[in-house]
Amino acid sequence: MSVPHATHYRDVTGNTILPPVSTHTVNQFLHPLGTNLNRNAKELYDDRFIRFMRFCKKVETTFLRTQCRAKMRRSTTYDIDLSLDEQGNILHTQCECAAGMGPYAHCKHIRAAFLPLVDYGCGKAMKLELTCTETVQSFHRPRRLHNGSPVKAEHLDMSINNTNVIFNPIPQAHRVDSKTTFTRVSNATINFAASSTVNPALMQIISPANMHAFDNDHDYCTLTPSEHYLQADTLTHISEEQAT
Numbered sequence: 001m002s003v004p005h006a007t008h009y010r011d012v013t014g015n016t017i018l019p020p021v022s023t024h025t026v027n028q029f030l031h032p033l034g035t036n037l038n039r040n041a042k043e044l045y046d047d048r049f050i051r052f053m054r055f056c057k058k059v060e061t062t063f064l065r066t067q068c069r070a071k072m073r074r075s076t077t078y079d080i081d082l083s084l085d086e087q088g089n090i091l092h093t094q095c096e097c098a099a100g101m102g103p104y105a106h107c108k109h110i111r112a113a114f115l116p117l118v119d120y121g122c123g124k125a126m127k128l129e130l131t132c133t134e135t136v137q138s139f140h141r142p143r144r145l146h147n148g149s150p151v152k153a154e155h156l157d158m159s160i161n162n163t164n165v166i167f168n169p170i171p172q173a174h175r176v177d178s179k180t181t182f183t184r185v186s187n188a189t190i191n192f193a194a195s196s197t198v199n200p201a202l203m204q205i206i207s208p209a210n211m212h213a214f215d216n217d218h219d220y221c222t223l224t225p226s227e228h229y230l231q232a233d234t235l236t237h238i239s240e241e242q243a244t
Contacts, residue, residue, distance in 0.1 A: 001081060001083070001092045001093075001094045001102040001103040003063055003065070003081045003083075004056045004058060004063055006065075008056045009054040009055065009056045009063075009065050010054060010055060010056065011052065011053070011054055012053040012054060012055055012120070012126070016055065018055060018062060018064075018084075018117070018120060018121070019062055019084045019085065019086055019087060019088035019089075020087075020088040020121040021084065021088045021090075021114065021117040021118055021120070021121045022088065022118060022121055022122075023037070023118055025088050025089060025090065026090065026111075026114045026118065028089075028090075029089075029090040029093075029106075030106055030111065033104065033106045035106050035111070036111075037111055037114065037115065038108075038111070040071075040108045040111075040112075041108050041111035041112040041114075041115065042112075042115065043071075044068065044071060044108060044109070044112035045112045045115040045116065045127055046127065048127055048128060048129045048130060049068050049069045049071070049074075049112060049129070050066055050067070050068055050112060050113060050115075050116055050126075050127070050128050050129065051066065051067040051068070051069065051077065051128065051129045052066060052067060052128060052129070053065075053066050053116055053117075053126060053128065054066065060085060060086050061083055061084070061085060061091065062083070062084045062085075062086075063081065063082070063083050064081070064082040064083070064084065064113075064117070065079065065080070065081055065082075066079075066080045066082075066113050066116075067079055067080065068080055068095075068109040068112055068113060069129075070097075071108075078095050078096040078097045078100065078109050079095070079096045080093075080094070080095045080096075080100070080109055080110055080113050081093070081094050081095075081102070082110070082113065082114075082117075088121070090114075092104065093105045093106065093110050094110075095107050095109050095110050097109055115127075116128065185202070186202075186206045189202045189203060189206060190203075190206065211226065214226075
């Protein structure tokens with residue numbers, strides 16, 4: 001069966017004029033071959049196994065091309081070619097499946113491909129495979145969980161939930177006080193910073209020493225530590241000779 005090039009085909013739309021194909025015409029083609037439009041073909045068509053329908057007109061012959069998915073494995077598709085005359089009589093058929101050798105193939109895929117042509121001839125829409133944009137999206141719609149009226153305030157459960165949200169898996173006997181831990185870490189950080197030139201980042205969370213309390217703690221000295229520091233650097237008592 002010779003068919004036109006694939007670039008010559010056009011999609012069948014609602015305005016496309018095709019030769020009228022009826023059930024009687026299809027049965028006239030299938031009856032000599034010992035078959036008819038049985039349940040297998042109708043199930044393939046009703047389940048939208050036919051993917052598309054395209055046509056190409058050459059003089060007095062109309063060529064149709066479609067695809068049908070395999071019944072047991074939908075990922076597998078078979079190309080189908082049909083040819084009609086101007087009166088809608090079926091001339092030749094062929095399919096890619098094992099039983100679809102032309103020019104008079106009559107496998108279930110070809111019989112399923114006749115049904116959209118019959119519906120189109122009766123003015124009905126073809127039951128073709130639906131694309132992802134033909135159906136309304138439903139995956140993002142929230143489910144309706146409650147159909148009744150809202151619960152009244154006096155019927156609300158006002159009991160307090162005493163569940164311990166912050167759960168500590170450490171046994172109580174082995175838990176360490178957070179204040180004790182902070183004191184130990186801060187002392188180690190201060191001692192490290194005092195004995196080296198490195199300034200640890202933990203020093204930023206430790207509050208500075210209170211110098212007024214430092215002076216009051218050492219009240220047994222003649223001079224307070226602050227006065228002793230100033231006097232040692234000759235900032236409080238300086239002679240004219242030292243100034244010059």
